[in-house]
Every structure is written in C-alpha cells, then in structure tokens.
Amino acid sequence: MPTNYTAVFQDPKAVEKYAEETYAAGTFSSQVSRRQEEWLRGFVTEAFDTAPVHHDFACGTGRAMRMLEGVVAESHGYDTSEAMLSKARSIGTPGVLHHIGEIGGLPTSAKRPAIVTMFRLLLNASPQVRDRALEFAAGMLPDADAGVLICENHGHSRSLRKLRKVLGRPGDWFRELSHPEVEGLFERHGFELATVQGFTLLTRGFYERPPFKWVAPAVDSALARSRWGTRYASDVLYVARRM
Numbered sequence: 001m002p003t004n005y006t007a008v009f010q011d012p013k014a015v016e017k018y019a020e021e022t023y024a025a026g027t028f029s030s031q032v033s034r035r036q037e038e039w040l041r042g043f044v045t046e047a048f049d050t051a052p053v054h055h056d057f058a059c060g061t062g063r064a065m066r067m068l069e070g071v072v073a074e075s076h077g078y079d080t081s082e083a084m085l086s087k088a089r090s091i092g093t094p095g096v097l098h099h100i101g102e103i104g105g106l107p108t109s110a111k112r113p114a115i116v117t118m119f120r121l122l123l124n125a126s127p128q129v130r131d132r133a134l135e136f137a138a139g140m141l142p143d144a145d146a147g148v149l150i151c152e153n154h155g156h157s158r159s160l161r162k163l164r165k166v167l168g169r170p171g172d173w174f175r176e177l178s179h180p181e182v183e184g185l186f187e188r189h190g191f192e193l194a195t196v197q198g199f200t201l202l203t204r205g206f207y208e209r210p211p212f213k214w215v216a217p218a219v220d221s222a223l224a225r226s227r228w229g230t231r232y233a234s235d236v237l238y239v240a241r242r243m
C-alpha cells in the first residue's frame, strides 16, 4: 500500500488507469458497480419519502454520483484530487464537484434529508483519512433523522479474497478491512450500523481467467446478494445512521 494514499490520485496516470482500465466496460469492478447501482437506487427510493441531497466524500471520478442520478434532489462530490474531479467533469458526472483540502475545515450543509456516500475509500486510506471522512459524514448527518451514510468496503477480510494472502500473492496494494473495524470507526463518530449488503463473493481473477470467467459473473450475481453471500462477500456496502 502506498504510504500517502491521497497523493496517489493526484497523478493523472493513476486517474486514467482508474477510469479507463479499472472501470472499463465489462471489467470485474464495473460489473460489481452495476450491481451496487441497482441496489442503491432501489434503497434510496424506498428509504426516503422525499429525494435526499447527496454528498459523496472522496467522489473521485463521480461513480456514486452517476449511480444516483435522478433519485436524489442534488448531488455534491468532494475530493482532494483536482485530476480526479477533472476526469469526473469530462465524463459528464451530474452535480457540483468540490475540491477540498487534506486538512482544515470540512464542508457542511443543513439540507435534509441527506445521503452521504464514501466508496472505495476506507480500505486503503490511513486511519487519519478514515476519521476525517467520518467527521465529514457526522457534520452532514447531525442526528438520526438527518439521513443515512453508505460506505463501501472492497476488501472484506472474511472473504475468498483472503486466498491471495494465504497463497502468498497479496501484491503491493493488498489490505483487508473487517466488519468490526468498520463498526468501531462508525461508533467512534456516533454512527450505528443499520445493514450490510454484499455485491461479490468472488475476486477479479475469477472474472478474468478461463474457465471461471465463463460462469463467474452469473453465479456471483446470483449468490453474492443473498444473506449468506453477504456474510462472506469481498465487496460490501454498509448503511449507517447517527445514534
């Protein structure tokens, strides 16, 4: 894992790789993202009587903002990387994109109801960045009726992904995050977990290598979102509220 995670995404090459390779059409990540989008849009429509204002912390190229287009009243994305924000603009992300600092005051808004998202951030971010992200969420969601926080963990520790470590091929970026660690982070910032939803049991390799790749997406799509699948999913979304 890079020592300064925030600096990684200042590099235009990392931005291009993220947008054009990691999330290219048909990739593992884009298929998981499509499942998340389907679930998220249904969740927001059911959970709120009036369309919420969306605040996406570490929005990057605006993936979550595009997922929620049309089901939220307004959308705001916040990120420390001008390069990521510029990519988000160039691919037509709806809403307002805000460049924020790594330290210092955080944006606030009194509009409610609100939904705060943070996707693909917690796993690789430092403890300081995780705390700052939760501080942002607590500011936007001051009480239990203000709305919900939805966070992605794309490296759940109790999943098949662990095989990479066990087999000795973890790679430079390999990190893991457990449910108790996430719950602990939530609790320290006055949030309690409401629900967890899984999106993939399998890992990227299964989607890329024959013969697995011929069946993996369909099998994974059918199983990962079940209650059992969610328990062992490598990628999950947590929904939390203020206590």
Ligand SMILES: C[S@@+](CC[C@H](N)C(=O)[O-])C[C@H]1O[C@@H](n2cnc3c(N)ncnc32)[C@H](O)[C@@H]1O
Binding pocket: 005, 006, 009, 010, 057, 058, 059, 060, 061, 062, 063, 064, 078, 079, 080, 081, 084, 101, 102, 118, 119, 120, 121, 125, 129, 132
């Ligand atoms: C892996 S990308 C995820 C982007 C987007 N949320 C998604 O899921 O596609 C991580 C993002 O976190 C941003 N980031 C890193 N450190 C940050 C910080 N301290 N405050 C806000 N954003 C940060 C990066 O610039 C990058 O855009």
